[in-house]
Amino acid sequence: xxxxxxxxxxxxxxxxxxxxxxxxxxxxxxxxxxxxxxxxxxxxxxxxxxxxxxxxxxxxxxxxxxxxxxxxxxxxxxxxxxxxxxxxxxxxxxxxxxxxxxxxxxxxxxxxxxxxxxxxxxxxxxxxxxxxxxxxxxxxxxxxxxxxxxxxxxxxxxxxxxxxxxxx
Numbered sequence: 001x002x003x004x005x006x007x008x009x010x011x012x013x014x015x016x017x018x019x020x021x022x023x024x025x026x027x028x029x030x031x032x033x034x035x036x037x038x039x040x041x042x043x044x045x046x047x048x049x050x051x052x053x054x055x056x057x058x059x060x061x062x063x064x065x066x067x068x069x070x071x072x073x074x075x076x077x078x079x080x081x082x083x084x085x086x087x088x089x090x091x092x093x094x095x096x097x098x099x100x101x102x103x104x105x106x107x108x109x110x111x112x113x114x115x116x117x118x119x120x121x122x123x124x125x126x127x128x129x130x131x132x133x134x135x136x137x138x139x140x141x142x143x144x145x146x147x148x149x150x151x152x153x154x155x156x157x158x159x160x161x162x163x164x165x166x167x168x
Contacts, residue, residue, distance in 0.1 A: 023089050025136055032157035034129060041093045042129040044137040050150050052143060054158055057151035059134025062127040066118075074145040075138045080113065088135035100128055126165035 027035035027045040034055040035045040044056040052060075063075065063084075070081040077083030088096060103117035118124035124131070137143045 023136075023140065025140055025142070032155065033161050034133070034158075042133050044133040044142060046137065046142055047150075047152075050148075052137070052148040052151045053133075054152045054154045055130045056133045056137055056143075057148055058127060058154075059130035059132065060148060062123070063131050063134055066121075066124050067131065070115075075135045076145070081115070084135050085138040088132055089139040093132070096132060097128060100124060100131075122166055126162065 024037045024039060024041070025043050026037055027043050028038050029036050030045070035043050035053060037043045042055070045053040046056070064073070067084065068074075070078060071084045072078040072081070075083060075085030075088070077086075091099070099115060101117065101119035104113075104115040106113045134143075138145075
């Protein structure tokens with residue numbers, strides 16, 4: 001389900017301290033909008049013929065609209081921002097969401113990295129689960145670099161959730 005920024009912030013607050021999670025990308029269930037793994041964390045679903053589920057395809061589009069300028073194409077990283085395809089595997093889901101929503105700053109003698117907060121940007125927050133699933137699919141090499149060749153159609157439930165988030 002697409003989530004509004006206030007819901008995401010509340011979820012992060014209620015989640016408490018982040019704990020490391022094993023990389024479990026196997027889709028177990030869907031809610032009509034997106035797929036989830038056994039821990040109820042958003043994940044991708046790729047059919048045997050290579051068809052990518054709509055949220056993951058949407059994540060590809062949104063990542064390249066909002067994130068790739070700093071983090072490089074296809075989640076590969078750049079000279080000044082880390083490879084998010086690795087971050088989506090190494091960070092716990094709520095930590096990933098927290099960094100995207102609240103930003104992150106690492107300034108010391110060796111580096112000066114500042115990730116801006118996107119918590120009030122609906123073009124990121126309404127699609128953050130999509131971006132996350134795309135990056136996890138890239139991180140485990142489930143999809144190659146570039147635009148996915150085949151994608152599922154956007155469902156009516158997804159379109160309704162998207163509209164509600166963008167208007168909310």
